[in-house]
Amino acid sequence: MREKLGFLGILWLFLMFNSSFGRFVVEKNSLKVTSPESLKGVYECSIGNFGVPQYGGTLIGTVVYPKANQKACKTFSDFDLSFKSKPGGLPTFLLVDRGDCFFTLKAWNAQNAGAAAVLVADDRIEPLITMDTPEEESASADYLQKITIPSALVTKDFGGKIKKALSNGEMININLDWRESLPHPDECVEYEFWTNSNDECGPKCDSQIDFVKEFKGAAQILERKGYTQFIPHYITWYCPDAFILSKQCKSQCINHGRYCAPDPEQDFSTGYDGKDVVVQNLRQACLFKVANESGKPWVWWDYVTDFAIRCPMKEKKYTKECADQVIKSLGLDIKKIDECIGDTEADVENPVLKDEQDAQIGKGSRGDVTILPTLVINNRQYRGKLDKGAVLKAICSGFQETTEPAICLNGDMETNECLENNGGCWQDKTANITACKDTFRGRVCECPVVQGVKLVGDGYSHCEASGALRCEINNGGCWKDTRGSQTYSACIDDHSKGCKCPPGFKGDGVKTCEDVDECKEKTACQCADCKCKNTWGSFECGCSGNLLYIQEHDTCISKDVKSEVSWSFIWVIILGLAATGAAGYAVYKYRIQRYMDSEIRAIMAQYMPLDNQGEVPNNVIP
Incomplete structure (x- = not known):
């Protein structure tokens, strides 16, 4: 045991030394006080790394500071206190003090007392920190995965101001806003999952494996349809030069101390070693690389799920042979994966693990990855419970508004604001057309496209069809009426806009056209x-x-x-036609007669001389 603690102590000091050059970013959300006037304004608070933050949404409530159990380390039922809001009342945000027990226990007790959220007031003057789950020794508490309310840490100064205002009888209304906690720049969300193949690290490993199994379906839908770009990552450390030849480093590291992981059971004398974990992590990273190159990155989820089921450490199946069976069943190229893994005993760098170590260092707005498991969504670290619903909510908040895929608008995720009063947007009940569109963050009033025709307007008070064929959609928003078999319309089916009463009518052309x-x-x-x-x-x-x-x-x-x-006119026409016909016939007869006479005379002249012709000599042949 001393050997184990000694090495872990060295490793911990080494990690602390390395992290001093890194940067841990505290993820925050906005806290807006709307009343009283003396506190009105926007304040910073840090998101707890447990519970379910309402990514993409807001939560409005009123603050209560308990008269007893102010650190919330005991159940409030012991003090006969309840913070459940009454019908029609605002949700309760319970303010408690830091100290004496874990942050998670405070949240759990507040949740059981009916609070909708818990605000923890810091007990020291310092920059905000991230409230995390307990260390491994205390992580076995079964309530950890049952915490569903969001939590936030506020500064000591701000907490004191809230307490003072409450003591003066003032009502404090607060709006917790997570809409901008994660960037949402475009139609595709990029996210990373920093994980570990180890399944012997207690409740954290169990919850991580359960999450992968539950989230696999949603992750693969998002990835197959191109909504997301997912990359798995694995944390490794290197052994200090002074300890490379030690028994501890040899059992926990590969490639001559370059890539190390803690002992799974934290006991060097039993079970698997840290280097076994590093090799399996490397295998999973290489599998993703090969699958991604073949155009099927989502297969990684199948492998990790199947490996956890078929090759657990507890059954002594955490081996290459078992892993190869899983890979073969998924139709992937084992040879390519082995080539990617390379020689884990050689004194050389492994390109894949080298990239993983580089990726651990925070860039831009993202801090260093120091907690396992960790999700990084659109280059911002996720804070909250590792739960399918909570993580999907966070990923969905990373899409640009109105571009969310259908999976983000199912019954559990959709805001359904359009169901009440049509969200305050324009609508045409007759044509069943509305400008209200539910998005992940709430509703937007946006004139729709109907049957290929774009409706234009502010989306709130009016929308009207524009462009060619606009009259086919709700008659272009113009007046139209039918009486009997006669229909008149004030819409002109061309690229014009507006409405004009047709000839024979007068009015505005929109609501009325009077005869x-x-x-x-x-x-x-x-x-x-x-x-x-x-x-x-x-x-x-x-x-x-x-x-x-x-x-x-x-x-x-x-x-x-x-x-x-x-x-009279008809008789004139008839007589005229008759006269014309007679004259035509006379001319015809006259011309025919003259023609016939000339033909006969020509024929007769060939055989006998006429009176006006002389004798023809015998030697003349006609």
């Missing part, structure tokens, strides 16, 4: 004998007595005159 009475306005049937009758959208003109209305000339004429004129 114009052309008869009253003296715009039709204006001749002396004309009679005007108004119709819907038009008019009819007639004449009194035995008169006929001529629309082209807006005049009335006698029906009898028209008849006489018509028959």
Whole structure:
């Protein structure tokens, strides 16, 4: 035991020495006090590394500071205290003091007392820290995975101000906002999962394996459809030069002390060694590399899940032979994976593990990875319970608003704000069209595209169709009415916008178009004998007595005159046609007769001389 503690102490000091050059980033969310006026403003608070932070959302509540059990290290039922909000009341945020027990126990006791969130006031003046789960020796408490309320650490100064305001009888309303806790720049979320193949590290290992099994389906859906880019990572350390030849480093490291992991059972005399864990971690990293190159990175989830089931340390199956059986069953190339792993006994660098060590160092807004397991989403470290629902909520908050995949808008994740009063957005109940769209962070009022036609407007008070075919969608938002078989519309089906009442109507073209009475306005049937009758959208003109209305000339004429004129005109046409026919026939006969006469004379002239011709000599052949 002394040997184990001695080496772990050396390793711990070494890690602390290395981390002093790194950077641990405390992930924060926004805390906004809306009342009283004396505290109104935005304050920083750090997200606890347990519970379920409401990534992408907000939570509004009122603050309560308990009269007893102010450090929340005991159950509040012992003090007959309850913080469950009454129907119609705001949720309760319980303020407790730091000290005397684990942060997780404070949150658990607050949750059991009905609090919706717990605020922990620091007991010292210092920069905010990340509230983490207990060390391994105390991590076996079964309540750890049951904490669901979010938690936040606030500064000692701010906690004191809250207590003072409450003692003065003031009501403190707070809005906890996680909407900007994770960046959400585009339609694809990039996330890393820093994990370990070790399954003998107690409750943390068990919860990690359970998470992989539960999250596998969602992860593969997101990856297959291109919504996410996922990379698994593994933490390793190197052995200090002074201890490379020691028994401890030889059993916990590969490649001559370059890549090390702690002993799984923290006991060098039994079970597997740290170097076994490093080799298996390397195998998983290489498997992902080969699977990714073949266009199937999601197979990593299948391998890790199957390996945990088929090759556990407890059954002494944590071996290469068992791993190869799993790899073979998944149809991956074992030879390529072995080539990637390389010689773990050689005194050389391993390219894959070297990259893993480099990736541990924080870049940009991301701090160093020092906690296992850790999720990094859009280059920001996730804080909270390692749970399928909580992690999926965090990943979904990384999508640009309105681009979330369907898996982010299922019954458990969707905000459903459009169900109440249509979210305050525009809608056309008749056409069943709405501008309200549920997103992961809440609703947005955005004019939709319907049947390929884009509706334009502010999304709140109006949306109208635009472009070609706009009249096919809700008639372009214009007036339209049908009476009998006649339909009139104020929409013009072209690229124009707006609405205009058709001829025969007047109005705004949107809500109303009223029939114009052309008869009253003296715009039709204006001749002396004309009679005007108004119709819907038009008019009819007639004449009194035995008169006929001529629309082209807006005049009335006698029906009898028209008849006489018509028959006289017809007889003139008939006689004209007859005369023309007779004259044509006479010309025809005359021309035919002359033609025939000339032909006959020509024939006869060939055989006998005519009176006007002389004798033809015998030697002349006709």
